[in-house]
Amino acid sequence: MGSSVFALPASAAERNRFHARSLEHQRPLSFVTMALSIGAYALFAGARAQLVAAPFPVWITVLAGLGLVLLVLAIPRSRSTAEFGLIGAAYVVIMQLAGNALVRDTGDPLVWMTPAVVAITLCAAPLWLTPRHFLLGSVCYYASTVPFVLSLPHDVAQLAIFGVWVVIAFTTAVVFHFGFYHFRYRHFKLEEALTALAATDALTGVMNRRAFLDEAARFIATRHKSGRAVALLFVDIDQFKSINEQFGHGAGDKALQNVADAIVQHAPEGALIARMGGEEFVVLVEEQPPTPIAGLAQSLRHAIAQIERPDGFVTVSIGVARMQGEGGDDLAALLERADEALFRAKQAGRNQVAFERGASLVAVRNTAANDALPQTVAPATMLRPRWRDVALVSHFQPLWSLPREKLIGIEALLRGEDGQGALVPPAVLFGGLSAAELGELDVLAHRCHLQSAAGRLPEGARLFLNILPSTFIRPGYEAELASMVDAAGLAPGDIVLELLESDDAGPDALSLAANRYRDCGFLIAVDDFGARYSNLDRLLRIQPDLVKLDGELIRARNRRSGRPLLRDLVTLLHQSDIVVVVEGVETTEELVLAVEAKVDIAQGFLLGRPNASPAPASTTPTRIDHAFDLAAEARAVRMSRFDCAIQPWLSGLAEASRQVQAGVPYAESLARLLAGRQCVRAFALGPTGRPALFEARGAARTEPPMSLHNGSDAAGGRWDHRAFFWKATHKNGQAVYSGPMLSPLTGCLCVIASIAIDVGNQQVLIAVELDWASPDLPWPEAA
Structure with a gap:
C-alpha cells in the first residue's frame, strides 16, 4: 500500500x-x-x-x-x-x-x-x-x-x-x-x-473451490452468450497419499505447489485454475480451434511428469469434459462428467488422459442417497417386540450378486424407536448390556427380523441374520431358530446366519455348532473377516459358505505400487470354496474394485441403504452394469499399456539370445538389457534350472536395508519350478513373461522376461528380472 x-x-x-x-x-x-x-x-x-x-x-x-x-x-x-x-x-x-x-x-x-x-x-x-x-x-x-x-x-x-x-x-x-x-x-x-x-488456496496460490464455483458460473454464462465452447480438465495427482505417508507432509505440499505452478504455466491465458481439495485441480478453458483440448491435456500431463518426487516423478490422471450446448448443461453436470472421465483414467492405470463418453449413468463419488426408498412401517397388526421401553424394528439392506446383477439377499439390521417413532441411537439400544442381556437381545432380534420379513422377502433372496458367537454355540438353539423360521413361513435354506466378530466362543465350539446348523439347512457366513478375532484359523475351522470381508481388507494396497490386494484375498477364499461378500461399497470406484477382484456379492450404501422396506432400489443393476463397463475399459487400457511396456524387453531378450547362440559372451549379449531402468538382474540357467551359467546385477538392483536377500544370488538355487522357467521351456525360442511375482532375491514384486534356447547340445534359459513395483507401471492381467 x-x-x-x-x-x-x-x-x-x-x-x-x-x-x-x-x-x-x-x-x-x-x-x-x-x-x-x-x-x-x-x-x-x-x-x-x-x-x-x-x-x-x-x-x-x-x-x-x-x-x-x-x-x-x-x-x-x-x-x-x-x-x-x-x-x-x-x-x-x-x-x-x-x-x-x-x-x-x-x-x-x-x-x-x-x-x-x-x-x-x-x-x-x-x-x-x-x-x-x-x-x-x-x-x-x-x-x-x-x-x-x-x-x-x-x-x-x-x-x-x-x-x-x-x-x-x-x-x-x-x-x-x-x-x-x-x-x-x-x-x-x-x-x-x-x-x-x-478466494485463494493458501498452499498453491490458485483459486479455491468456492471461488472457482462462483467464477466458473460467470465464465460459462459469458461464453454461452457468445457461442464459444468450454472444456473442463479435472486433474488428480497419482499416488499422492504415498508421498505424505513415506516422505512427510512437507514433500506432499511441495508436490502440490509444483503441480499448481506447472498448470498455471501451461494453461492458456484466461483459464480458470483451482484446487478443488486434496490433490485435485480443475482447469476451465475456452476451446481454441488451433489448439485442441486433447493437445492441451496431454501437454499438461507431460509437463507435470517432469516434476520430481522423492521416489521418482509426479504423474497425474486427467479427465476432460466439454460443455454440451446451451440450455441442456450446467457447471455441476460438466464437473460430474469430467470426474467420471478422471475416474476412468485412474482405473486405466493412472498417468492417463480420458475423455467423457456421454451422459454419466451414475455419480462416481456420491453414494446412493437419492435411491433410498421411502421408509415404510411394519403392518399395523404386527406386535412389535420391546426392549427397555424401546420398540424394536427391522431395517433391511440389500446384497447384490455382481456377476448375475441380481438381488441375492437382504441383511436384517436391528433398530429401536422411541414413543414418537424416532430412531434410538445404537449407544442407547446396545450400550451397557451384560453378556446375558446381549444374548437375550440377540434372540429377540431374530424373532423381530423373522416376523418383519414374513411374507415380504423378495423372490430369490435370502435373509441374512446376525448372530453372536455365544448364541450360535448355545446347545439346542439351532432347533429353536429353525422353529422360529418355520413359524414365519420360511425355510432354513432361506436364512444365512452371519457369525459376528467376537471373542466369546472358541474355534472348536464354533466348528461343532456350525455342523449342527448345517444339518438343519442353514447357510453360514463369517462377518468382518480380517478384523480382530475373525482370523484365518477361525475361518478354516468353521468352513463357512460365505465370508464378509472387513472394510480395511477391501482397501488394502501394496505399499510400493499401490496395487489393490483385494483380488488376491478373493482368490485365496475362492480356492477354499467360499463365496466372498464385500461390505461398505459407497462409491463407483469401490464397486469397480470389487468387480475387478471377482467378488461374488456386494453390499453398501451405493447399492442400497438400510430401509424398513425389503424392496431394493430399481437403479442398482444399472450401477453394477456400469461398473462392469468401466472395469472392462480399464482392463483393455492396462493390457495395452503393459504390452507396450514389456515388448521392448521381450524383443531385447530375443536379440540377446541370438547373440548368445552366435557365441557372444553372456555379459556382452545382455549388457543393453542390464542397463535398462527396471532391470534388477539378468541370468542364464542350465536345462534343469541349475547350474547358474551367468548372473549380473542390473541398473535397478539396490540393497534394501535389513533385507533377508542382501548379497543373495542365483548360484546354487533351483528354479525349474518357477513359471518363468517352465513357460519359456514350453515355448522354446520364444520370449515370454511371467508375474507379477515376489522376487526371491530382492523381496519386491517383479516381472521376469525369459527365453529358452539351444546352445550347443543343451537347452539354456536366459532371463531378466524387472522391478515392476513402481506405481507408474501397468500390471499384467491375471486369469
Missing part, C-alpha cells in the same frame, strides 16, 4: 477498481448528505425571506431547489464515476449560484455568504470520488462565486476577509478530501486482500 501519508493506487487497473468500489460506497453517503444540504438550503432561503425586507428571488430559489432535488435523485442511478462527478459539480454550482441570488440586496452579503462558502466546500470535500473530481469540482465551484465577488463593494477589507475564508476553506477541504480518499483506499486494499485470501 505504500508508506506515504496519502497513498495512491499503483496502476490504472487498480485505480479503476478502487474508484468503481468507491462509487458503490459513496452513493448512499452522498445521497443522505446532499439531501440534508437541501434542507439547509431551504432554511437559508427562509431566513433570507424573514430577516431581509428586500425583494425575495422566489423563482430562482424554487428552480434551484428543484434542480438540487433532481440531482439528489440521480445519485442512486449513476453508473460511472464520471456521471457521479458531473452530478457533484452541478450540485455545488447550482447551490452556489442560488446562494449568489439569495444574498443580493441583503445589505451585508459577506456575512450571509461566508458560512455557506465554507460549509459547501468542507461538506463536499469527502464526497468527491477522485482527486480529479475534487480539483475540477472546486474550480467550477469557485468560478461560480465570481459573480458574488464582483457584487461586493470595492472594499479591500471585505475582499481580504472573503479571501482568507476561501483559503482556509480550500486548505481544509484538501486535507479532508485526500485524508478521506486515503482512508477509502486503505479500506479498499484491505477488502481486496481479504477477498483474495478467501
